[in-house]
Amino acid sequence: MDLNNKTAVITGGAGGIGSALARALAKQGAKVVVSDLNLEAAQKVADEVGGIAVACDVTDEAQIKALIVAAEKAYNQVDIFISNAGFAAAEPDHAASASNEIWQLNWDVHVMAHVYASRELLPKMIKRGDGYLVNVASAAGLLAQISDAAYSATKHAAVSLADSLNIAHTDQGIKVSVVCPQYVNTDIIGDAKRTDDQDFPAGLLTPEQCADVVIKGLQDETFLILPHPEVADYAVLRATDPNRWLGGMRRLRQHIMGDDGRVDLKRMLMRE
Ligand SMILES: NC(=O)c1ccc[n+]([C@@H]2O[C@H](COP(=O)([O-])OP(=O)(O)OC[C@H]3O[C@@H](n4cnc5c(N)ncnc54)[C@H](O)[C@@H]3O)[C@@H](O)[C@H]2O)c1
Numbered sequence: 114m115d116l117n118n119k120t121a122v123i124t125g126g127a128g129g130i131g132s133a134l135a136r137a138l139a140k141q142g143a144k145v146v147v148s149d150l151n152l153e154a155a156q157k158v159a160d161e162v163g164g165i166a167v168a169c170d171v172t173d174e175a176q177i178k179a180l181i182v183a184a185e186k187a188y189n190q191v192d193i194f195i196s197n198a199g200f201a202a203a204e205p206d207h208a209a210s211a212s213n214e215i216w217q218l219n220w221d222v223h224v225m226a227h228v229y230a231s232r233e234l235l236p237k238m239i240k241r242g243d244g245y246l247v248n249v250a251s252a253a254g255l256l257a258q259i260s261d262a263a264y265s266a267t268k269h270a271a272v273s274l275a276d277s278l279n280i281a282h283t284d285q286g287i288k289v290s291v292v293c294p295q296y297v298n299t300d301i302i303g304d305a306k307r308t309d310d311q312d313f314p315a316g317l318l319t320p321e322q323c324a325d326v327v328i329k330g331l332q333d334e335t336f337l338i339l340p341h342p343e344v345a346d347y348a349v350l351r352a353t354d355p356n357r358w359l360g361g362m363r364r365l366r367q368h369i370m371g372d373d374g375r376v377d378l379k380r381m382l383m384r385e
Contacts, residue, residue, distance in 0.1 A: 114245055114288060114331055117142035120188040122180065124171050124226065125198030127154035129299030130249060130327075133320035134195060135162050137328045146184040146191075149198070171198045171226035172218070181233050190241070193331070194234055196227040197249040201264050201301050203376065208262045216263045223250070223267040227274060235282065242286035245331065248275050252295045252341065255348045259366045260376035279336055290330055294340040296382060297323045305378035314382040316341060 121138045125131040127149035135145045135158050145164035149155040152168040159166035165187050169180040184191050200222060204211040227248045238244025251258070254268030275291035283289065296317045298307050307313060323340045330338035339345055351358040371377030 114193070114334060116193075116328070116331060118144070119192035119245075120144045120146065120184060120190060121193040121195060122146040122148065122184050122191050122230075123195045123197055124148050124169060124180075124230075125249075126158055127151045128158075129301065130294070130297055130320050130323050131195075131197045132158045133324035134197065134327060135159075135164065137321070137324040138193075139163065141328060141332075143193070144188045146180070146187065148180050171196070171229075172221035174225075174229040174232075177226065177229040178233050181230070190237070191234060192243070193245040193247065194230045195247040195249065196230055197247075198222055198226060199249065199251075199301065201258070201261060201303075203260050204262060211261075211263045219263040219267040220270070223264070224270045224274060227271060231274075231278060235287070238287050239282065239285045244286070245288040245290070246275075246278055247290045247292065247327075247331065248272075249292045249294075249327075250275070252293045252339075252344045252347075254291070255293055255344060256351060257362060259362065259369065259381075275336070288334050290334070290336055290338050292327055292330070292338040292340070293344060294318065294323050295344060296378075297340070302378055302382075305382055317382050 116138060121143045123131050123135055123145065126135050126147035135147050139145050139162035145162050146167060147155045147159040147164055148167045148169040150170055152166060156166040167180050167183045169176045171177060181191055202215050231246055234244060248271050250271040251268040253265045254272040257265045272291050275289055279289040296302060298317055298319055300306060318340055326340040327338055369376055369380040371380065
């Protein structure tokens with residue numbers, strides 16, 4: 114898709130990958146609607162890119178509808194909707210130990226938010242024969258996030274939802290992409306986040322590097338956008354030799370286990 118003059122709505126746009134996407138889209142000439150739980154930070158990004166900011170909790174269908182109405186009021190129609198809002202809360206103990214509330218929040222933020230946006234936008238996009246639905250899922254949606262079963266399961270569901278959207282609506286002119294990065298230097302990686310500009314561990318992308326890959330993917334209308342291309346090889350191994358893949362993941366889990374018995378992302382990013 115030619116991004117020039119298109120209206121793009123980004124959830125979770127106040128920081129991290131979302132704000133980098135807002136800047137990168139604006140550079141391509143897109144009109145950007147920056148939304149987030151944090152309106153003040155979203156407004157700063159919107160001011161920077163000449164767009165508008167809208168407060169939106171993506172777990173609430175009424176707020177997603179209101180976000181789309183606000184975008185349409187400002188720019189007539191939504192051409193691109195990027196469901197990017199996300200969070201991570203590592204499980205406290207064993208793989209089923211996260212609370213029901215955390216499981217539900219993972220489901221609501223990582224899956225239902227995109228269902229709500231698609232439900233609101235698809236009828237209009239189908240009528241126009243055009244529109245782009247994008248979900249920033251994760252490599253965890255193809256593989257697994259060690260020590261976060263709820264994140265992994267719901268990111269897998271997000272990838273599956275994108276498959277369904279593609280299968281049902283590509284022939285009606287709708288474009289669908291799902292973005293599956295590994296580690297990107299944002300707040301979501303907690304104290305593993307680098308504050309310096311140098312010595313990034315291999316595999317840790319800056320939000321800007323991630324956004325550049327996404328922009329190219331949207332221009333090329335690539336369904337599966339992989340900012341870390343090696344994820345494709347891991348996914349092939351998982352599909353063709355799951356025992357070997359799981360054995361590797363178990364060894365990795367041992368290797369990155371912190372002294373407190375919890376996974377330490379810093380060890381993950383600094384591993385040989
Ligand atoms: N950074 C990584 O290593 C990485 C890797 C793979 C996938 N991702 C995914 O990328 C997306 C963006 O994450 P990020 O890395 O930029 O993290 P981030 O923490 O910098 O940004 C996430 C944003 O989402 C917002 N948000 C959270 N819950 C929300 C809600 N209910 N409603 C509206 N906004 C909400 C937060 O306020 C924040 O601004 C997420 O979906 C995340 O799962 C990140």
